[in-house]
Amino acid sequence: MRAFSGIQPTGIIxxxxxxxxxxxxxxxQQKFECFFCIVNQHAxxxxxxxxxxxxxxxxxxxxxxxxxxxxxxxxxxIQSEIKQHTELTWILNTITKIxxxxxxxxxxxxxxxxxxxxxxxxxxxxxxxAADILLYKTDVVPVGEDQKQHVEITRTLARRFNKIYGQTFxxxxxxxxxxxxxxxGLDNPFKKMSKSAKSPLNYIALDDSPELIxxxxxxxxxxSGKEIVYNPQKKPAIANLLTIFxxxxxxxxxxxxxxFQGKGYSEFKQKLAYEIIEFLSPIQxxxxxxxxxxxxxxxxxxxxxxxxxxxxKETMNRVNxxxxxx
Ligand code: AMP
Ligand code: TRP
Numbered sequence: 001m002r003a004f005s006g007i008q009p010t011g012i013i014x015x016x017x018x019x020x021x022x023x024x025x026x027x028x029q030q031k032f033e034c035f036f037c038i039v040n041q042h043a044x045x046x047x048x049x050x051x052x053x054x055x056x057x058x059x060x061x062x063x064x065x066x067x068x069x070x071x072x073x074x075x076x077x078i079q080s081e082i083k084q085h086t087e088l089t090w091i092l093n094t095i096t097k098i099x100x101x102x103x104x105x106x107x108x109x110x111x112x113x114x115x116x117x118x119x120x121x122x123x124x125x126x127x128x129x130a131a132d133i134l135l136y137k138t139d140v141v142p143v144g145e146d147q148k149q150h151v152e153i154t155r156t157l158a159r160r161f162n163k164i165y166g167q168t169f170x171x172x173x174x175x176x177x178x179x180x181x182x183x184x185g186l187d188n189p190f191k192k193m194s195k196s197a198k199s200p201l202n203y204i205a206l207d208d209s210p211e212l213i214x215x216x217x218x219x220x221x222x223x224s225g226k227e228i229v230y231n232p233q234k235k236p237a238i239a240n241l242l243t244i245f246x247x248x249x250x251x252x253x254x255x256x257x258x259x260f261q262g263k264g265y266s267e268f269k270q271k272l273a274y275e276i277i278e279f280l281s282p283i284q285x286x287x288x289x290x291x292x293x294x295x296x297x298x299x300x301x302x303x304x305x306x307x308x309x310x311x312x313k314e315t316m317n318r319v320n321x322x323x324x325x326x
Contacts, residue, residue, distance in 0.1 A: 003028050003175070004138040006037035006079065008195075009056040010048070013063055014203035015276070016193035019180035019247045020144025026068045028142055028175075034074040035136050035308065036064060041079050041086065042129065045122040046114060046196075062297050063206060066287035077304030079132065084312035088131035089124065091319060095160050096127050096153075105149055113196065130154035135312045138172045145181035146192060148174050165322040180247055186220040189236035207284065210277045217241075217273035228260035228268050238265075245272050248279045 005025060007017055028034055038060050040053060057078060064076055079085055101107060101123055111118045129150050133141055134157070141151050151174040158169035183193045185202040193203045201219050208216070223235040230253045232239040245268075246253050260268050290297060320326075 001032050001139045002035065002136060003032040003140045003142055004035040004037070004133050004136050004172075005142050006039040006042075006132060007060060008039050008043040009053065009060040010043050010046070010195055011052065011056050012195045012203065012205045013060065013207075014183075014193055014195065014205050015244065015247075016144065016183035016203065017195075018067070018206060019183060019244075020146075020177075021142065022064070022067050022069075023180065023247075024142040024175065024177055025074075028140075029070055029074050032140065034069075035138075036069055036074055036076050037079050037132060037308075038064075038077070039079045039129075039132065042125060045119065045125050046110070047117065058294070058297060061301055062287055062290045063283075065290055065297065065300065066283050067206075071300040071303065075304045075307045076300055077308045078301060081301075081305045082135075082308050082312045084135055084309075084316040085128065085131050087316055088135055088319065089128045091323065092127050092130055092134075092157050092161070093124065095164065096157060100153060100156070101126060104153070106146065110196075126150045126153050127157070130157050133172050134158055134169045135315050136308075137170045137311070137315065139170065140173050140175045142175040142177075144183075144192075145176055148176060168318060168322055179243065183244065184236065184240040186216060186240075189221065189240045204276060204280075206280060207287075208280070210281075213276050213280070214273045217269050217276065220269065222265050222269075226264050228263065228265070229257055241268070241272060245275065248272075248275050 003025070005021060007013065007021060025034065025036060038057055040057050043053060043056075061076060061078070065071065069076060104126055107123060107125065110122055114122070130153060133151070133154050141147075141154075143151065151172065155171050158171050162168055185191050185193045185197060186204070187197070187199055187201045195203070197203060201216055204213055204216055220241065221237050223237045225235070228238060228242070229235065230239050230242050242253050242256055245251070245256050249256075
């Protein structure tokens with residue numbers, strides 16, 4: 001059984017990405033043959049500085065390793081190094097309806113955010129993602145909830161292709177962890193924590209310093225009242241902080257509620273900041289170590305590229321054959 005997932009190298013990786021995606025991946029490695037991609041071609045659907053994009057790409061690979069992705073058992077590689085991703089995108093484009101892409105929530109949101117640059121790549125983003133997934137005959141796609149719609153369109157395209165040209169693609173399943181499916185913004189508990197948020201107070205980045213984490217948690221919005229209880233409808237901000245607390249410490253929400261019974265927001269936030277700092281500290285230390293050994297990171301990516309290429313080429317040959325492309 002094979003798993004495939006990816007993250008865009010856009011600079012900030014936050015705890016929403018960690019718990020929505022990376023944490024799941026770490027656990028999956030034991031059970032699945034895993035492919036973890038750095039999706040730099042997705043990243044350029046929003047303008048990027050070329051130098052920063054290069055740096056962020058290597059940085060994300062380093063972070064993958066620092067978080068515990070194991071290159072001995074998993075394949076870690078850069079999307080742009082495997083040309084078949086864009087090749088298959090073109091093929092899938094020919095069976096994708098414009099109306100299907102117009103329905104994509106992420107497209108609608110990003111188009112609103114970048115009104116002056118609603119480019120064709122941004123529109124086609126889900127098709128490139130479908131190509132990523134289908135190239136590797138993927139069984140499961142571990143992601144946060146916001147990507148569910150993109151995995152659904154991937155399934156639609158795979159079925160459609162199979163119907164037109166004969167059995168070719170596996171139909172992948174989405175894998176979402178309920179507890180961490182959607183971490184909300186610290187400055188707005190009604191919107192998901194997001195890299196592209198206007199204010200850095202929205203998220204805790206995995207690279208944030210202890211001082212910054214402390215400040216961000218102190219400034220995180222709370223709800224009226226003063227009890228630390230989990231009630232997403234009435235107390236969405238505290239519910240989100242409780243979720244984060246639980247994910248970080250491994251304690252159940254019930255346990256945490258009990259721990260803070262009769263205590264106020266301020267004490268809760270202080271402890272939460274402390275726990276986050278403790279949690280991120282070994283990841284940050286490992287990343288610094290790996291940064292001193294860039295050669296190793298490049299080596300991992302080189303091996304990943306070779307492994308990915310074999311499968312991607314094979315799938316693409318089959319696809320071209322089915323369609324009649326010489
Ligand atoms: P992206 O930041 O769009 O490259 O997303 C990388 C991965 O993180 C995807 O699997 C997303 O679903 C997941 N993710 C992003 N934001 C969140 C969030 N706020 N909560 C949970 N998962 C998230
Ligand atoms: N679109 C995903 C996101 O924004 C990233 C991504 C690209 C992806 N290709 C993928 C995730 C393939 C899973 C599988 O988060």
